[in-house]
Amino acid sequence: MRCMSFQRARTDEQRGERRRQILATAAAMLTEMPVAELTLTALSRRVCLAKANVLRYFExxxxxxxxxxxxxxxxxxxxxxxxxxxxxxxxxxxxxxxxxxxxxxxxxxxxxxxxxxxxxxxxxxxxxxxxxxxxxxxxxxxxxxxxxxxxxxxxxxxxxxxxxxxxxxxxxxxxxxxxxxxxxxxxxxxxxxxxxxxxxxxxxxxxxxxxxxxxxxxxxxxxxxx
CATH class of the missing domain: 1.10.357.10 (Tetracycline Repressor, domain 2)
Incomplete structure (x- = not known):
């Protein structure tokens, strides 16, 4: 899977879009696996962000x-x-x-x-x-x-x-x-x-x-x- 090249989100609009991307990726993953199997590591890899960067948008x-x-x-x-x-x-x-x-x-x-x-x-x-x-x-x-x-x-x-x-x-x-x-x-x-x-x-x-x-x-x- 190729990762998109992300730039750091600097505006509220960009941060909102990044949150939407993370949520959309999580939703897609849950069509393939139960909640119990969705880890932060797997999510960060799928969305092509480091875990630390995912945690910028969700705690x-x-x-x-x-x-x-x-x-x-x-x-x-x-x-x-x-x-x-x-x-x-x-x-x-x-x-x-x-x-x-x-x-x-x-x-x-x-x-x-x-x-x-x-x-x-x-x-x-x-x-x-x-x-x-x-x-x-x-x-x-x-x-x-x-x-x-x-x-x-x-x-x-x-x-x-x-x-x-x-x-x-x-x-x-x-x-x-x-x-x-x-x-x-x-x-x-x-x-x-x-x-x-x-x-x-x-x-x-x-x-x-x-x-x-x-x-x-x-x-x-x-x-x-x-």
Whole structure:
């Protein structure tokens, strides 16, 4: 692989472009390998910068991946917002369609799912309080957008229930993603004893069922007398 000849970034525009190059390279690498295998050394080689130079723009590998996670979430939200608006059908039917939308859109984004599954256990370590604060503020902003998006499809849910729904979906997605991608030894065990294959998780199905059941429960609770 030939490296591009880089000059030192001196302006804000040049520094921003260098950050975008690093993030784009990390995103491309994550289509080839899981988060756990992406090292700062490998990233710096792929982007054709010394590790010290990568660290001029991001304080750590984890900071790179958190920034990439934020970009992936923003792209996901853009995709969701392009989906057709809810029609006048019954709330339960709209809830089922909304659950299908969330599940299928997440399943199409393996890089996002892999980053989300590593967020709390890996990516939020080895970062400064400043980076943590910036990241959490970004995540909070995205959650607010998702709550408004949910209300557009399911206006029967208030903001509190819409936030509860999105929180449940995201937590299940975080757990279901790695469970749906077992290592080779586990796949071999399933092949040896097909009865064990029932333990294999279908990511999209788990997210869809969880979202649909949660919507149904929240709607039922809204109908109960206060």
């Amino acid at each position: 750590s590998r984890e900071a790179v991946l958190l920034a990439l996670l934020e970009a992936e979430v923003a792209d996901w939200i853009t995709e969701l917002e392009a989906a057709p608006a809810a029609d006048g059908s019954a709330a339960g039917e709209r809830g089922d369609r909304f659950a299908e939308l969330l599940a299928t859109s997440l399943a199409r984004r393996p890089v996002l799912c892999d980053l989300m599954s590593a967020q709390s256990t890996v990516l939020e370590h080895n970062i400064s309080a400043e980076t943590a604060l910036r990241h959490k503020r970004a995540v909070h902003g995205y959650l607010e957008v998702l709550v408004r998006f949910t209300a557009g499809h399911l206006p029967e849910l208030g903001d509190e229930d819409a936030a509860a729904l999105m929180q449940s979906v995201m937590l299940v997605a975080v757990a279901a993603w790695p469970a749906s991608r077992p290592p080779r030894a586990v796949l071999d065990a399933y092949a040896t004893d097909p009865a064990l294959a029932v333990m294999c998780v279908d990511f999209a199905d788990v997210v869809r069922r969880t979202a649909a059941v949660t919507v149904s429960g929240l709607l039922a609770r809204e109908r109960q007398p206060r």
